[in-house]
Amino acid sequence: MGSSLIRVLTILIILTVSFLGSGQNVFNKAFDVNNAPNFSSDVVEIETGYIFTQRADYNGFSHIQAIKLDTLGNITDSNTLVQSDTALFYGFSGSLQKLSTPEFCQLYKVGPDSVIRLVFFDVNLQKIRTKKYYFNQFTGRGVIKQVNDSTLLILCQVSNPSTWDLVLMNTDLQGNERWRTIFGEPGKDDYGFTIEEIDGEIVVGGQTYFSSQVAHPHIISFNKVGQIVFDTIYTQFDNGGSFAYHSDYGFFLYSSKNNLPTSLYPTIIKLDSNFIMEWSQEYFRDAQLVAVGAITISDQGIISMAGSQIFGSNNSGVFFQINHQGDSLGSKILEHIPGSKASFDNIRPTSDGGYILAGQTKAPTQDSWIVKVNAWGCDNIPCVVSVDEKEVSKGGLNCYPNPTNGAGTISGYLSSLHEESEVKVYNSIGQLIQTISITQKDFEFPVNLTQNGLYFVVLMQNGEIIKQQKWVVH
Numbered sequence: 001m002g003s004s005l006i007r008v009l010t011i012l013i014i015l016t017v018s019f020l021g022s023g024q025n026v027f028n029k030a031f032d033v034n035n036a037p038n039f040s041s042d043v044v045e046i047e048t049g050y051i052f053t054q055r056a057d058y059n060g061f062s063h064i065q066a067i068k069l070d071t072l073g074n075i076t077d078s079n080t081l082v083q084s085d086t087a088l089f090y091g092f093s094g095s096l097q098k099l100s101t102p103e104f105c106q107l108y109k110v111g112p113d114s115v116i117r118l119v120f121f122d123v124n125l126q127k128i129r130t131k132k133y134y135f136n137q138f139t140g141r142g143v144i145k146q147v148n149d150s151t152l153l154i155l156c157q158v159s160n161p162s163t164w165d166l167v168l169m170n171t172d173l174q175g176n177e178r179w180r181t182i183f184g185e186p187g188k189d190d191y192g193f194t195i196e197e198i199d200g201e202i203v204v205g206g207q208t209y210f211s212s213q214v215a216h217p218h219i220i221s222f223n224k225v226g227q228i229v230f231d232t233i234y235t236q237f238d239n240g241g242s243f244a245y246h247s248d249y250g251f252f253l254y255s256s257k258n259n260l261p262t263s264l265y266p267t268i269i270k271l272d273s274n275f276i277m278e279w280s281q282e283y284f285r286d287a288q289l290v291a292v293g294a295i296t297i298s299d300q301g302i303i304s305m306a307g308s309q310i311f312g313s314n315n316s317g318v319f320f321q322i323n324h325q326g327d328s329l330g331s332k333i334l335e336h337i338p339g340s341k342a343s344f345d346n347i348r349p350t351s352d353g354g355y356i357l358a359g360q361t362k363a364p365t366q367d368s369w370i371v372k373v374n375a376w377g378c379d380n381i382p383c384v385v386s387v388d389e390k391e392v393s394k395g396g397l398n399c400y401p402n403p404t405n406g407a408g409t410i411s412g413y414l415s416s417l418h419e420e421s422e423v424k425v426y427n428s429i430g431q432l433i434q435t436i437s438i439t440q441k442d443f444e445f446p447v448n449l450t451q452n453g454l455y456f457v458v459l460m461q462n463g464e465i466i467k468q469q470k471w472v473v474h
Contacts, residue, residue: 024375030336031067031369032060037056044348077124082108084111089108095107095144104120104121106121107154147195152172154168157190168188185233190217194242252269252326264291294345294347300430316341319357329454332377335378340362403472407447407448412444414459433455
């Protein structure tokens with residue numbers, strides 16, 4: 001991705017039960033309550049399945065509900081945690097946390113008031129307590145995060161008085177406040193989406209609106225007592241502000257390129273330990289609009305994102321992945337009802353190597369939407385994955401059989417051979433496995449891959465990627 005020459009190659013990967021892995025279930029389900037509007041932005045894994053929270057409006061009341069699912073996505077229990085005759089709102093993706101106490105904690109607020117609230121509940125969905133934090137001005141949405149064995153961080157919005165500032169609060173795991181700090185750009189609206197504790201500092205990711213049309217990603221870090229030690233706005237990028245961090249691979253900030261109303265597409269920015277940009281990479285440049293709701297990184301260095309993609313007047317859920325070097329690993333369009341409007345707000349890894357996603361269908365229904373996918377974003381079998389490639393005028397690439405048991409053939413052609421040409425084979429975490437020099441326009445050679453998994457075969461000429469293809473070994 002990244003130029004007008006990019007198009008999408010659709011590869012049909014037939015996934016067997018053994019290839020999926022034992023116990024790696026997938027499902028795609030929407031949930032309705034009393035034929036009423038339902039909205040979800042959070043889901044977490046538990047030993048027996050999953051818990052998600054939703055806002056549901058019916059019978060003259062606004063409800064925040066917790067719903068328990070088994071590993072196949074079937075409802076096993078539900079309970080209303082909060083009920084109000086004034087509209088209830090929960091936070092952004094990450095406003096539900098599974099704590100180590102063991103309890104669960106959901107951030108929410110009631111209408112246009114000046115209070116931020118937390119509701120704590122147990123694995124049986126029974127409410128334990130509610131905590132309230134009062135301010136002088138109206139409050140807005142936010143996120144929460146447990147960062148060690150004794151600390152919960154709360155990040156929300158407070159008005160000041162006509163624009164939004166951010167507030168960061170530190171509490172114990174019961175929600176008892178220790179300190180708070182209010183911060184933001186003077187005269188600008190600020191939004192906070194991610195909190196992490198990194199090397200003893202608290203790092204906040206969000207975005208600052210410079211006008212009603214233009215926003216930029218924003219990173220702020222604090223010491224342990226809430227004093228700002230770093231503050232920068234990445235003005236060369238638009239929107240975003242969510243980030244993923246891994247101690248082995250570093251810091252990846254999500255942004256987007258805003259060419260509305262014609263297009264909007266994601267950008268990932270790799271930052272070093274001082275939050276200085278190392279590189280940035282754009283994706284889906286030829287798409288009408290792709291927006292990311294959440295981002296996560298695995299222990300293998302795979303960065304997975306979920307959001308929505310617009311096709312004409314319809315938008316569908318989208319899942320896509322890159323490695324920690326910024327190379328695309330493919331994408332998957334996810335729908336509940338073909339042609340319906342839907343999007344994802346949250347993505348979290350699961351213990352079986354897959355991912356659980358939360359969002360909502362928007363039309364013709366308004367339902368909470370929970371999708372469990374495998375490691376490649378597949379919610380069904382067979383699985384269709386999209387992989388980027390250059391125009392065929394520059395060359396072709398084929399890997400067969402696909403899937404293979406390890407022994408296979410790579411073949412292809414190049415339109416010219418006056419530059420350095422080679423095929424590189426990478427494993428799923430971006431490690432280079434093999435490099436093969438190409439000495440003629442039409443080429444074919446045998447390859448033996450000894451480890452099961454997903455490989456990426458890349459045809460290159462003079463350092464430029466001409467073609468790339470996924471190759472499955474099992």
